[in-house]
Amino acid sequence: MATLNYGLGSRDMKFAARRLLCKSGFSAGIAGHWNAFVDWAKPQGINKMEKIDKALVVRYGKYLETLVAKGDIKPANAQVYISAVNMVMYKATSHRWESISQPQQLIYCCGCSIEVAARLTYGIEVYPHRADLQEQPFWRCDACGNFVGCHYKTKACTTPMGCIPTLEIKNERKRIHVLLDSIWKSGRIGRMKLYQAISNEVGWEYHTGQIRSVSDAHKVYSILLRYT
Numbered sequence: 273m274a275t276l277n278y279g280l281g282s283r284d285m286k287f288a289a290r291r292l293l294c295k296s297g298f299s300a301g302i303a304g305h306w307n308a309f310v311d312w313a314k315p316q317g318i319n320k321m322e323k324i325d326k327a328l329v330v331r332y333g334k335y336l337e338t339l340v341a342k343g344d345i346k347p348a349n350a351q352v353y354i355s356a357v358n359m360v361m362y363k364a365t366s367h368r369w370e371s372i373s374q375p376q377q378l379i380y381c382c383g384c385s386i387e388v389a390a391r392l393t394y395g396i397e398v399y400p401h402r403a404d405l406q407e408q409p410f411w412r413c414d415a416c417g418n419f420v421g422c423h424y425k426t427k428a429c430t431t432p433m434g435c436i437p438t439l440e441i442k443n444e445r446k447r448i449h450v451l452l453d454s455i456w457k458s459g460r461i462g463r464m465k466l467y468q469a470i471s472n473e474v475g476w477e478y479h480t481g482q483i484r485s486v487s488d489a490h491k492v493y494s495i496l497l498r499y500t
């Protein structure tokens with residue numbers, strides 16, 4: 273039997289999505305973006321989720337591009353709108369939805385040791401059991417499965433926080449962050465001065481998110497130990 277909105281218990285696409293999102297921590301932001309998509313799709317005869325396909329979402333992307341060109345929305349917002357559609361569809365289809373129209377960006381991947389075309393996604397995909405992260409953007413390398421978070425609290429909410437780490441490098445970065453913060457918070461050296469001192473020693477403008485290898489991480493850690 274054909275399903276209606278993937279059996280979500282509502283004939284209305286907005287209510288169906290709302291039910292879906294409520295199951296895993298409701299996000300008004302995602303719901304609002306989804307509703308905007310529904311308002312765009314409905315006049316075109318799209319009256320249930322089963323009628324939504326990749327071609328439609330690609331057309332929606334083109335429509336958003338015209339809004340960007342007019343200055344009505346920012347490019348980053350267009351990405352977030354598309355990702356919200358992908359996120360709802362990904363959940364509604366029990367993860368069968370392929371988000372091919374999601375924006376891509378060249379980012380260095382530590383797992384692949386090259387720049388990769390990373391794909392913008394949401395916490396729902398990379399942290400499925402973390403309700404608190406579901407609406408946060410991430411860039412994922414589909415070749416190795418590693419991903420990096422974004423400066424999502426800023427205006428440029430999809431700017432990646434550095435290059436894509438492996439799990440091992442991610443843990444090294446966390447360890448460094450804790451030590452680094454404890455040093456400048458102690459007042460022994462200012463935060464800017466400390467970053468400058470590390471930059472001078474490693475030979476590149478230091479940001480913890482730019483650490484590309486475990487040996488990089490160990491080097492930075494040993495520099496920091498001298499300030500403890």
Ligand SMILES: [Zn+2]
Binds near residue numbers: 382383388415
């Ligand atoms: Zn990779």
